[in-house]
Amino acid sequence: PLYESTTALQLERLAPDHKNKFRLTTSTGASIDCDHVVLCAGAHTMASPGLSRKLSRAMVPLFTWMIATEPLGEACPISADHPYLMGGDDFVALNYWRRTPEGRLLFGSLADAYPVPAWLAERRLRKALSTVYPQLSNVKFDCLWGGSVAVAQNAAPLIGRDVTFDTDNNDNPSSTTTEGGVWYVTGFGGHGIVPTCMGGQVIA
Numbered sequence: 702p703l704y705e706s707t708t709a710l711q712l713e714r715l716a717p718d719h720k721n722k723f724r725l726t727t728s729t730g731a732s733i734d735c736d737h738v739v740l741c742a743g744a745h746t747m748a749s750p751g752l753s754r755k756l757s758r759a760m761v762p763l764f765t766w767m768i769a770t771e772p773l774g775e776a777c778p779i780s781a782d783h784p785y786l787m788g789g790d791d792f793v794a795l796n797y798w799r800r801t802p803e804g805r806l807l808f809g810s811l812a813d814a815y816p817v818p819a820w821l822a823e824r825r826l827r828k829a830l831s832t833v834y835p836q837l838s839n840v841k842f843d844c845l846w847g848g849s850v851a852v853a854q855n856a857a858p859l860i861g862r863d864v865t866f867d868t869d870n871n872d873n874p875s876s877t878t879t880e881g882g883v884w885y886v887t888g889f890g891g892h893g894i895v896p897t898c899m900g901g902q903v904i905a
Contacts, residue, residue: 704733711751712738712883714866722881723866736881739904740863744851747887753863756885759853765891766822766847767809768830769801770840777804778834788833795891796829806837811847819845853888860886860900 708728715724721734740753744762747753779786779800789797798808810829811822823845831838853859863883886900 709742709746709752710749712740712753712866723883738883740883740885741887741900741904744849747851747885753865753883753885755863755865756859756887759855759859760888761814761852761854762849763852763890764811764813764816764847764849765795765809766811766826766845767807768823768826768842769844770806770808770837771843772804773806773837773840774804776836777806778837779806790833796833797891798833805843806834806840808833816847819847822847850891851888852890856890857888858886858890858893858896858900859888860903 704727709725710728711726713724713726715722715734719734722736723734723738725733725735725738727733740747740756744760747756748760748762750757777800779788779798781800781804784800784802787797787799789795795812796808796810798806801807808826808830810826811817817825823842826845827838827842830840861884863885866883884904886897886904889896889900
């Protein structure tokens with residue numbers, strides 16, 4: 702079964718005589734028992750020590766923001782002939798942008814370790830956009846939103862097995878990885894388009 706939009710709060714190893722090895726407790730109080738767990742959620746979920754103390758110590762949630770301009774028509778710097786073209790730079794924080802089918806420019810930037818008010822994010826996004834496309838310095842923003850991305854402290858994706866779960870309640874190590882385990886693939890820091898595919902194949 703799939704449990705979409707369900708927040709996992711706690712992960713624990715069960716007693717050796719239990720049918721399954723692990724139990725995930727959700728925000729509704731319900732639980733899911735299983736033999737394998739793959740931790741691949743976003744920044745705030747992965748930063749929770751209730752799921753994995755190892756990952757929570759290795760993760761930093763960074764906040765990023767994005768705007769959608771008004772429809773720009775011919776003024777859009779990315780031609781309609783190249784609808785899937787994406788741009789980006791990382792002079793200070795990662796700037797990233799692309800065109801929408803109706804001719805808007807989606808532009809994202811900023812990387813803060815703490816949330817900032819929307820008005821400040823908008824002002825800083827306008828400055829970043831004006832640096833990349835000076836001709837759009839006064840363009841209208843129709844939408845603004847933000848969120849956090851999971852960034853590992855060593856700035857490299859986190860892919861592997863959490864061996865802190867590899868002992869049962871009698872401190873006997875698991876003999877093989879096929880018997881059950883806690884796996885993780887996260888911490889891509891906003892660069893996940895390619896490495897997440899690789900990470901999924903590795904964990905599978």
